[in-house]
Amino acid sequence: MSGLRSKDEHTKAIHSLKRAAVVVNQHSRRGRRRFPEVLRLMRAHGFERFEAYGVTNPRRLRQTLEKALESSPDLLVVGGGDGTLSTAVKHVAHRDVALGVLPLGTTNNFARSLGLPLDLPGAVAVFSHGKVADIDLGYAGDxxxxxxxxxxxxxxxxxxxxxxxxxxxxxxxxxxxxxxxxxxxxxxxxxxxxxxxxxxxxxxxxxxxxxxxxxxxxxxxxxxxxxxxxxxxxxxxxxxxxxxxxxxxxxxxxxxxxxxxxxxxxxxxxxxxxxxxxxxxxxxxxxxxxxxxxxxxxxxxxxxxxxxxxxx
Known part of the structure; x- marks a missing residue:
């Protein structure tokens, strides 16, 4: 991914500047119930100012993700199941923004493959103590x-x-x-x-x-x-x-x-x-x-x- 910051530079920016946007699918299995907790935990980890979006209509998810990216955050935090995260992947692929995963679905395959904690406090802690990584993206056709x-x-x-x-x-x-x-x-x-x-x-x-x-x-x-x-x-x-x-x-x-x-x-x-x-x-x-x-x-x-x- 040419033209992007190095992973170390990107990690330091997230840790120090705390520029983030949060999108939670409240239609998911746990999204609606855990949305207030997500916001509280983000603030507890030093993310004092961030745009937050709760999506109750899944048809508006893509539009909401694009709106969240308009502020050019270093970190786009997305909460929901694997379908929600797959949609988010399409929006951040090949862009100078890191995806932060909140495992709020049933199987949470993507979060498991990344070795992320499956509890909400542990997942949010990764945003302040973890690192930026570049991982593979699969393509089926286009x-x-x-x-x-x-x-x-x-x-x-x-x-x-x-x-x-x-x-x-x-x-x-x-x-x-x-x-x-x-x-x-x-x-x-x-x-x-x-x-x-x-x-x-x-x-x-x-x-x-x-x-x-x-x-x-x-x-x-x-x-x-x-x-x-x-x-x-x-x-x-x-x-x-x-x-x-x-x-x-x-x-x-x-x-x-x-x-x-x-x-x-x-x-x-x-x-x-x-x-x-x-x-x-x-x-x-x-x-x-x-x-x-x-x-x-x-x-x-x-x-x-x-x-x-x-x-x-």
Whole structure:
């Protein structure tokens, strides 16, 4: 990201000048209840003057983010779930502003991939004691994504899972909804071309990850959001029972401990074709269809992370 301050200069500016703007999605699972606490904690950490916006209508989120950026803050603090943060990523990518993450959603995959505290006081403390890092940004076609592009039954899950179930069960609502939908779901054939090699598989679910977490659970401990590669993997096979078993094992705490232990395809760019053509869930937004090129842009976005985060 040429023309930007160095990460050290940017970090010092945030710590000393405290120029910030805050946007909280009050339509998210905890956003409305925690908004006053966010403002109190920001002031407690020395951010005395900042623009604050509470978004109650999700359709106004993009407009609100642009308005928050008009004051040229060094730090844009965004609170909400992964969908909210994915929208914010699109607005701060390749710009001289760092994204501060408040994990106020159900699964908080992006925050987990950054190694952020999942409690609100801990997350806000990162803004005054952490550092600026440049991390990778995934692209599905021309659409940037922070965490995951997925294909198959998860697209139906994203459209079907009930808000009341998420409030009641948290991240467990997603695998339970998947198990409910699976009997009526048909498998599909996927073709992944990476570095000139074509991989073929039959499955109900294919994920392409930029981050390290999916559904609130770790995909593999050695996946990184900052290593210049995407990781594609399937859950189960074309058999429903296999996917049920994989889903239950993943929900119990993780199927694969490392990249060597799972069915992964790794690369900086991959062409995905499917039979039949499939819709893509790109960080919670279903707008694209296969065939599609997925790639990673190293150091595509600036974020505030804990001091021990490994910034490559």
């Amino acid at each position: 659409r940037p994504f922070a965490n995951l592009a997925s294909f198959g039954v998860s697209v139906e899950v994203a459209a079907t899972v009930r808000p009341w179930l998420k409030r009641l069960l948290g991240r467990a609502a997603y695998p339970l909804t998947a198990l409910w939908l699976l009997p009526g779901h048909r498998p599909f054939r996927a073709f992944l071309t990476v570095d000139g090699r074509r991989h073929e598989l039959l499955t109900h679910q294919l994920n392409v990850a930029n981050g390290r977490f999916h559904g609130g659970w770790q995909v593999a401990k050695d996946i990184s959001i900052d290593n210049g590669t995407l990781v594609a993997y399937q859950l189960g096979s074309g058999k429903r029972l296999r996917l049920v078993v994989e889903t239950l094992i993943r929900a119990a705490g993780g199927r694969w401990r490392s990249l060597a232990g799972g069915p992964f395809v790794i690369g900086s760019e991959m062409l995905l074709e499917t039979e039949p053509p499939m819709a893509a869930d790109v960080d919670g937004e279903v707008r694209l269809r296969t065939p599609i090129v997925l790639r990673t842009v190293p150091n595509g976005i600036r974020v505030m992370v804990p001091p021990d985060f490994e910034d490559r």
